[in-house]
Amino acid sequence: MDNTAEDMKPNDPTPIAVRQYLSRQGVETRLITRKDARHPVVECVLLADSLGKVALLLPADRMLDLAALRQQTGRQLAAAPLAERQQLLRKHGLQELPALDGLCGVEALADQHLPTTGEVCIQSGLRGQLLQLPASALVADAATRQVDVTVAVPEIELDYELSLFEMDRDAIEQSVGRFTAKRIRQRLEETLEIPPLPATAQEIIRLRVDPSADISKLSALVERDPSLAAQVISWASSSYYAAPGSVKSVQDAIVRVLGYDLVMNLSLGLALGKTLQMPEDEPQGFAPYWQEAVYTAAVVAELHSAMPREARPSFGLAYLTGLLSNFGYLVLAHVFKPHFSTCCRLWEANPHLDPRVVEDHVLGINRDQIAASLLNSWSLPGEVCLGIRHASHTDYYGLHSDYANLVCLSTRLLRRAGLVAGPRVPLEPALFANLQLTPVAARAALTKVQDGQDSLDALARGMES
Template sequence: MSVPTSVQSLLNKQNVHYQVSEVPVNENERALWHDQHLRTMSAAKSVILQDGKGRVQVIFSADRLLDLKAVNRQLSRELHAAKPEDIQKFCVSHNLQSIPALPKLAGLLTLIDRSLVERNELLADSGDDKQLLRFSREEFQQIIDDATICDIAVPLEPLEIDDTSSSDSDQILGAVRNFTQLRVKQRLEETLELPPLSDTAQRIIKLRVNPNADISDLAQIVETDPSLAAQVVSWAASPYYSAPGKIKSIHDAIVRVLGFDMVLNLALGLSLGKAMTIPKEGPHGALPYWQQAVYMAATIEGLVTAIPRDHRPSFGMAYLCGLLHNFGYLILAEVFPPYFHNYCELADTNPHVDHQAVERHLLGVTREQLGAALMSLWSMPEEVVVGLRQQCNPHYQ
């Protein structure tokens, strides 16, 4: 496929010379591959922002994070990312697969990050997944005459480094101090103002370390919480487990389907989830919290099954890690409400950026650090604490 006609027309109209650079394409993961290639090549990418006054185009390097606050300060506006469905309509109407990194697209006001204009040669998104545009500095200068050049993006690489030079607690306290502007030394749980563990969760944790605990002890705890009991029975009765006959009680769920270890960890994960309020807002396209938790838990259960039996971890413990893997997301929403709103907007503006980089840019701490710290404070098993903390670290051993 050649460069899109609308892009050719725009460049020809301005009498701009350009070259085309072919892109290797992974057909199975087209959008993901496109973003990764732009990042690898440090190519220019484009996003469309909007507010009540209209739309604005912003062009910056794919190896940077677009600072939405800097954009809004520059224009004295309250811009946010355009909705994915609006972007899709825009692309379809102009026969594009992505937004080309070219100023004046559809006559939009354009901002360009200063780092791009300082390069001797520039690769840019052409609007076609299989092509990148290549410009010399002089050629790129030709097409940006009417655009506003400003500092609106920050390098991604420093934000992607998991800093182990200081403890998670120190980093979390630093984030809280920056948030509150209070320079007071308090214990972590007091500073974070997090809710205490529910009675059900406390009883389950005690049961975990009781070597004499049996099925009746666990069933009794779960049955005292009607909503938790209903969830456990519903879980056991789901088609996923294909249990014969009806599941009529917690005892049935434990003995016939899930087992003691699984129900104990499932009940613990569900009861911990109730300690936090599920946020109503979130980044575009993000799965609801519990749906994502269940998907991850089921995926981990499948992975554990694939591990040789001699090296296989506990099903229940692995399932619990899956249920709680995104618990730090709830903490972000609970403890830092204004920052959580900013996080959602910044994540929408930078869909090419991992959530950890966005969180470090805003707060200096990630959801994985917050989740692991709280699990430690709540005396959760070490496997859960480490699992939550290191889940995004492929090099952890």
């Protein structure tokens, strides 16, 4: 094994419980960052039922199938409650759970697809740090049972053509037809049984393309919807924007604080977000819908400001793309109500995977496909539709890729900061290159949002009420 200066030393930052456990096993390790991982990564998921807790070791590129797990164990295992997981981590002085079967004193299971030879990487117990060690060190307890409870994660094939909305529509209709008894109708929103687009949203969409549109027309339109007007004024009054004096009207919000472009797109995003109700069953450990929407839009805005002026896309459309980036979550909950709970439990049990992987497995489509297709059918700008459709693709460089890349980078920054749920993965250099940003500028953008977190949380709570 390659022993370097990073090998286990007395001053090694690896949690002492992990160091002592591996020392007793006589295992040599190397502390690395995730971006330096050159070997298969193995994760540990903490599960529980009425009989107790179970630690499952599985490859990071595979998805835990709860139905298979329950069939093979005869137990009703699901992701352990967050409080129990945090209690176990605190007990052992850990931030993350390493994939070592005997570390935490709970029953362990090992997926049969684990590597058995060569080197692997596991969570070190420190957030953002991995341990490289021999695969043979993963399972040291003879009582650890081997199970076959994971499925492979399919490769994503990108489509750069605008025809992808038609292909997505076909996939959506097939999925709806497979999971429901509804008749497939001609219009997408009817197929999905989505409530009618609010009148205010329809008027804003028309105003967007009106060559005579101005501040007075936008103000009058927003003020006709008292709830929307109150939200826009609340947004402009937030300490996050540090507006001098009080904001007394929508026109005041436009002229003095937010600007025409932002209010136009903010109003549209707020109106669309109110189209669907929040789901009754939601996954534990996930940020509430509006909190994630507000955070993502805020980071997109800060990243946009950090880009060279000549490289910046439309600010208002970028902000709207961020604000609606998780709109598909609400659509999935509305259209696939009986199956949404299944997705929730699988999201909880597979925190190492992007939630869209679970959706593709359960439903055959994901939130980005269904949201982008629906928004496209509502005649929202192509920048927003494609930005959302490819928001999880780090290697998308097609039409309007700057919008998709801004949301993708924002989401990854928020995940790494623990502000929204999802795997903490390395930031792709290509994202920075495409947006003409530096990692330093991206971290500064995230820091500004973190500094204003209380104000953003207040805005999100206002949306939830």
